[in-house]
Amino acid sequence: MTRSTESRIDHPEWQYLDLMRQIWTQGDERMDRTGVGTRAVFGAQLRFDLSQGRVPLLSTKRVYWKTATREFLWFLTGDTNIRSLCAQGVEIWTDWPLDRYRRETGEAISRADFSARIVADAAFAAQWGDLGPVYGKQWVDWPVYEPAGQDGAGGNLYRRRAQGVNQVAELVDGLRRNPGSRRHIVEGWNVAELDAMALPPCHKTYQFHVAGNRLSCVLYQRSCDVVLGLPFNLWGAALFVHMLAQQCDLEPGELVWMGGDTHLYLNHADLIEAQLQREPSGDPRLVIARRPESIFDYAIEDFAVEGYHPQGHLAAPVAV
Template sequence: MRHPEEQYLDIVRHLLEKGDRRIDRTGVGTLSMFGAMMRFDLSAGDFPVFTTKKVFWKTAVKEMLWFLTGQTNIQSLLRENIRIWTDWPLDKYRKATGEAISQEDFEARILADDAFAETWGDLGPVYGKQWRRWRDAEGREHDQVAGIIDTLKTNPSSRRMLFHAWNVAELDQMALHPCHMTYQFHVAGLGQDDRRPRLSLMVLQRSCDILLGAPFNICQQAALLAMVAQQVDMEPGELIWAGGDVHLYLNHLEQAREQVSRRPYPFPKVRLARKPDSIDAYRIEDFEVSGYVSHDRIDAPVAV
C-alpha cells in the first residue's frame, strides 16, 4: 500500500519539474501550480505528521489551540515559546520606526511590556478572530466554531457545516490574509447501530507554501478534526486537503530536492488523553502521540 505522505511528495516533485515560475507578493519568487488534493484516513488513529523531515507537531497543535482561543496577539504565543508569527509584526515595526531591532530583542519586549505588545504584537483580525468572533455589518459577533459543534449535535446531515476566515471587510487590517481559509465538515454512517458516525473535514487552502506551511497545516487540521469529533461523540474519518495556489519558493529548491529523495516512515498514532467540557478547554498535554520517527529537520527561510 502506498504511503499517504507520497501524495505530498508528488506535489513537491511536480512543482520542481513543472511548476510555473512566478513573481509573488514577497518578491522571492515561486514555482507554482493551481489545484492539488491530499486525503488522509484518520479512522485508525493515524496522525499525519510528515516524516521525510522532522515536523514539530507540538508547535503546530499549539498554534491550532491558539486559533481556537480567538486571540490575535503574538504575546500569548511567545509565552508558549512559539515564534512562527513574529516575522510579520517585526517587519511592520522595523519599517515604521526604522529601528534595526533583532527578533530576539523584539520578542523580549513583547513579553516584558504589555503596552508594547498591544501596539506592536497584534496581528489584526486574523484566523482566531474570524473563527470565534466574526463581526457582521450590524456589529454582531458570530462564533463560527461553536455553531459547527452545535449543528453536528443537532443536525449532522446538514450541508452547511463550515466556517471560514476570508472576511472581505477586514482583510486590509490583517498582518497576513488567511491561507487555510475554509473548513467544511461531513458526517457519514448516521443511523448505523454497530458504530459511531464518522466525521470528516475538508480544508480549502487558497495559498500554500508547500515546504514550510503544508506539513504544519496538515498536522494541526488533523488535530482539530480529532478534537471536534470527540466533542460530538463521533469517530474521526478523513482529512481532505485542497490547495489553490500551491507553491515552492525559489529559495527552498535545494531543501525540496533533499526532502523528495527520502522515503517516509509510518505515521505516528494519536489519542486524546481526556475529553474536556468544551472545544475551548483542550491543552497540548491532551495529545498523546506515539511512534513518531522522522528524517532530520530541513531548515528554510520564511518569505514575509
C-alpha cells in the same frame, strides 16, 4: 516487490512528495508578493485516513506538531496578539509584526530581542504585537453589525455587536443536532476585514461531513507554501477533526486537502532537493488524554503522538 515499491503503495506521505516533485519540475515560475519567487501549480488535492488516531505527520522531515498545536489552540481563543504565542516559544507569527516594527521605527532589532520585549512589555505588545482580525478572530467572533437608528441626513447607522458569531461553537452544535447538514463550515475569508489583517487567511475554508458515524473534513487553502506551511496545515486540520469527533461522539474519517495556488519558494531549493531524496516511513497516531467540557478547553498537555520517528530537521527561511 522492493521495500521502496511497497512504501510507495502503502504510505500516504508519497502524495505530499509527489506534489512537491510536480511543482518543482513542472510548476509555473513567477515572481510573487514577497519578491522571492515561486514555482506553482493551481488546484491540488491530498487525502488522508484519520481513523484510529492516524495523523498526516510528515516523516521525511521533522514537523514540530506541538508548536502547530499551540498555534491551533491559540486560534480557538480568538486572540490576535502574538504575546501569548511568544511566551510559549512559538514564533510562527513573529516575522510580520517584526517586519512592520523595523520599517516604521528603523530599529534593526533582532527577532529574539523583539519577541522577548513583546513578552515582557504589555504596552509594547499592544502597540506592535497585534496581527489584526486573523484566523481565530473570524472563527470565534465574526463581526455582526446591528441597526442603530439613522443619522441627521436620514442614513442608516449600525453598531458592532459586542459578541460576533462563534463559528466553532455553532459547528459543534450543528454536528450534534443535525449531522447530515451540508452547512458545517468554518470560514476565515472575511472580505470586509482583509485589509486589516497582517496576512489574509491561507487555510480559509473548513467544511465537515458526517457519513454514518465518521467525521471528515475538506480544507480549502487559497495559497499554500508547501515546504513550511502545508505540514502545519495538514496537522492542524487533522487535529481539528479529531477534537470535533471527540466532542461530538463521532469517529474521525478522512481529511481532504485542496490547494489553490500551491507553490514552492525558489529559496527553498536545497531543502526540496534533500527532502525528495528521502522515503517516508512510520505510522504516527494521535492520543488525546481527556475529553474536556468543550472544544475550547483543550490544553497542550492533552495531546501526545505515538509512533512518530521523523528523519532529520530541514530548515528553510520564511518569505514575509
